[in-house]
Amino acid sequence: MKSGLEDIVAAETKLSDVDGTAGRLIIRGVSLDDLVATSRFEDVAALLLDGLFEEHSDAASIRAQLGVARVELFTHVKAADAVLLALPPVEAMRALLARIEDGENFATAIRLMAAPAVFLPALLRLQKGEKPIKPDASLSQSADILRMLTGKAPTPQQTAGLDAYLVTISDHGLNASTFASRVIASTHAGLTSSVLAAISALKGPLHGGAPGPVLDMLDAVGEPANARAWLSQALDHGERLMGFGHRIYRVRDPRADALKMALRPIFESGQADAGRIALAEAIEAAALALLKERKPDRPLETNVEYYTALLLDALGFPRNAFTGVFAIGRTVGWIAHAREQMLDGRLIRPQSRYVGPLPKAA
Structure with missing residues (x-):
């Protein structure tokens, strides 16, 4: 069993x-x-x-x-x-x-x-x-x-x-x-x-209810310069970083890249705040680096939830x-x-x- x-x-x-x-x-x-x-x-x-x-x-x-x-x-x-x-x-x-x-x-x-x-x-x-x-x-x-x-x-x-x-x-x-x-x-x-x-x-919440908190994390970090400090504090308190890690994938979730590419034209055409995706990329980079440092034995990569949250938010859906x-x-x-x-x-x-x-x- x-x-x-x-x-x-x-x-x-x-x-x-x-x-x-x-x-x-x-x-x-x-x-x-x-x-x-x-x-x-x-x-x-x-x-x-x-x-x-x-x-x-x-x-x-x-x-x-x-x-x-x-x-x-x-x-x-x-x-x-x-x-x-x-x-x-x-x-x-x-x-x-x-x-x-x-x-x-x-x-x-x-x-x-x-x-x-x-x-x-x-x-x-x-x-x-x-x-x-x-x-x-x-x-x-x-x-x-x-x-x-x-x-x-x-x-x-x-x-x-x-x-x-x-x-x-x-x-x-x-x-x-x-x-x-x-x-x-x-x-x-x-x-x-x-x-x-x-x-x-x-x-x-363990299946389809997780993308919304990704935006809560972005709001809490606020600026790219705050990313590493905020994420470090969250990990110190035993909190999960939303949008990272997956039950099946041991490498980067391929859906994350597909959605990131879908986001680009929306932001580049001025239909959403370009600073939002810059903040998301800074948080993603800081999170991946910290997870690798703190949990080197666990494969924790970006999952589908991360860029889902940004895309649906840019399209006007509430969290x-x-x-x-x-x-x-x-x-x-x-x-x-x-x-x-x-x-x-x-x-x-x-x-x-x-x-x-x-x-x-x-």
Whole structure:
């Protein structure tokens, strides 16, 4: 028995391969670098879902179907009452997703991919006392998300930045939320149930709830010159440096570099404070040097959370919504794994080892 199922192979998949030693992520035979450079969200959705449903849909078809679904799903926003709006955004989004009928077909998959893209921006506006903005079916998923969030047409750099993020986090092996999705799918409960289970796992702070504190760290450091002293004090108090270290990667997380590259055009075009990325780079350099000095036996490199925080902040998402944005991108991966499990897998039923007290003889 290994705690946390460490190194236990629980599924065979054709969807993604995470090589933690080499720092490499492959999605359906395409390296992450190539995928981010050439793909939008709809492209990676077509790639991941290919062959998992009776329907064959290319990126253009998926874009059109997502647009129609976003408009149809907007009616569910009116169910967001005061109780729901008092919840954290990802929990409120999960509650609205539960309104989608369960099913195992492609139509359900489309609705589940479109739903968080509609619900999260609407909920964020409602929580600020603003009116939700109706989706525009003619736009891409990323462009429409940003338009519904801000009320303005996004720039090409902003749309490309969000596309890069959604592509980067679309799938990542058998992480906790994906495993939860596959467990539910193995019972044939339906895709909605699988996605709801996955979101419930994602919102835990040990999985998808960590990018926000990266910005808290940047705010606390304030200036590049303060980086080493502030980080040293944090380590002296036993605090974790947010955005560094990963359960799988023993080298730099390849997703960190992909998102850093996606950030550049936004800052260089003056659409965000250029000093922010300069501060982030100074903190990153100081943190990596200190971690190497303090913990030479532990491979602690920059992970996906670090530049996720900067990118989503630059795009206008509030910190408490970062986990919800993660769910928008990862839902397609959860659906692909759920379908793969339904088609090729068995009911997931591991054994447990009893270590409690034995009954006493009379």
